[in-house]
Amino acid sequence: MRRVDVITLGCSKNLVDSEFLIRQFEAGGFSVEHDSADPKGEIVIINTCGFIGDAKEESIDTILDFAEAKKDGRINKLYVMGCLSERYLEQLGNEMPEVDKFYGKFDWKGLISDLGSTYRPDLVNERSLTTPAHYAYLKVSEGCNRKCSYCAIPIITGAHTSKPIEELVAEARALAAKGVKELQVIAQDLSYYGVDLYKKQMLAPLVEQLAEIEGIEWVRLHYAYPAGFPMDVMDVIANNSKVCAYMDIALQHISDNMLNKMRRHVSSEDTIKLIKEMREKVPGIHLRTTMITGHPGETEEDFKELMDFVASAKFERLGVFPYSHEEDTFAWKNYEDDIPQEVKQERANQIMEIQQEISRELNEGKIGKTLKVIIDRKEKDYYVGRSEFDSPEVDPEVLISSNKELHIGHFYNVKITDAEDYDLYAFED
Structure with a gap:
């Protein structure tokens, strides 16, 4: 059997794509390794990320490393797929002739054909897990209809496309039959799930059906959007012990000035009210969020408001991204990247110092429980x-x-x- 080494970079949504690809290769008689520390296959496939500057740099560096391995004869073929090549397909092909072929994010079926195998439509909902056997990621939609100023995701993935509930339930049942006990429900925008298919938000009904699957004991939700958040989901969390008291909702900022510049379609008042309602509906819920520092136009006053908000909101989980000026986004076309990188990073560090204190305080409150x-x-x-x-x-x-x-x-x-x-x-x- 020919061996394929699949290398996945970036987010868990990319990981799900790799798992579907691996299952197809295995069905075609290939031996597949994932993220091997020492790839030795005839073929290496890199599933890239192209979200922000650091992720793009990691993807480029990884491609160059394997291009060198191909030159040295340590591998025979090198293929690249995923978000980076979706975004820069022609440019990468011109600049990296060592790569045998580049594919976008959605045309990896062509890769299967090009390597002498046949895509199996009967395996459309089957994947070979790369996670520990007891948990898996369930990607419920692809793409995003939001037009946030800084974000390249809609450019890469296109419009929001929900996967039908019946297909997701079938996929989750198959995962449970393999021993999966915990589902991480993921999307670029969970809040919008179902609107394209059912003409209304359907995240709550989906989660209810997932929680009914025999063998599934935990369902956890990732990557919701605050504007138009479906509050009926909070009722599901409150009333179903299988749905984790956890919500990952990216807020990005609190200053109205910055929320407007970021095109978030939500106000500071809306955000504070939403957090309050979430905590009231699900006492003890753990909220995960992310913030961006150094977006064009962020003043010292805006940043001070953000620090005060983080200190008062006491999020259980929080991460920070220094702003990345991404080609073809609204910010790229309309704003000057006017804040030095060291200022962006220093602001991010200050937020994380506040969060470190909050995290320790909240953790100490769990001692004895x-x-x-x-x-x-x-x-x-x-x-x-x-x-x-x-x-x-x-x-x-x-x-x-x-x-x-x-x-x-x-x-x-x-x-x-x-x-x-x-x-x-x-x-x-």
Whole structure:
């Protein structure tokens, strides 16, 4: 069997694309490795990210590394797909002749054909998981209809396209049959799910059906948009123990000046009201958000308002991106990138210093409490798990001591014994 090494860069949505691709290759008789530390296959396929500057740089560097490996004879063929090549297909083809062929984000079926296999439409909802067997990402839509000033996603992915509920439920059932217990529901914009297909927001009905699937014990929601947020989802979270008390909702800023410049179609007042209503409907919910520092036109006053907001809102999970001036976005065409990179980064650092204090305070408040966790792996003296408030890869973990053997992918109730800025320590008796 020919071996293919698939390298995935960027977000979990890219990972899902790679998993569908891997399943197709395996069905065609290929041996496939994912993110191998030492790729040795005849063929390497890089699934790229093209979202912001750092991600593009990582993708370019990875392509160049494998182009060198091809020159040295360590691999025979090199193919590139995904967001970066969707966005810069012709330019990359001209500048990197070492790559055998570039594909966009949506034409990877052609890659299967070009490598002598046949795309299997009967496997359209089947994937080979690259995550631990007990959790998987479920991508419910592709694309985005929002026109935020800074964001290249609509340029790359096109308009929002929801996947029908029945297909998603079938895909989730197949995952549960393989042993998946936890679904990470993902999209570029969960808030808009269903509008294109059903003429109304359908995230809440979708989540209800996913939570009914036998074997699924946790459903967690990622990447909602604040403007027009479907509040009926909060009722589902409040009333269904299988739906994690967790919401990932990117706010990006709080200053009305910046929200207007960013074209977010939401005000500071709207944002504060939304957070208040979420916490009232689901007491104890953990909110994850992201902020952007250094967007064109961000004044010291805007940034001070953002710092004060982060300090008062006390988000359980928060990340910050220094603004990246992306080609062909509204900001690229209409704003000067007028804030130095070092100022953008310094502002991001200041926000994260505030968040570090908040995270430690919230973690210390959990000492003595009992949390239900799922075990992801064992590292040295600890089992490493997550609570319903923790998404894999991006959130804190629970480091667990136990007098007995714990099993990967199983749930346990553990008592929190200590806390650091981001991680918790626990004991399972």
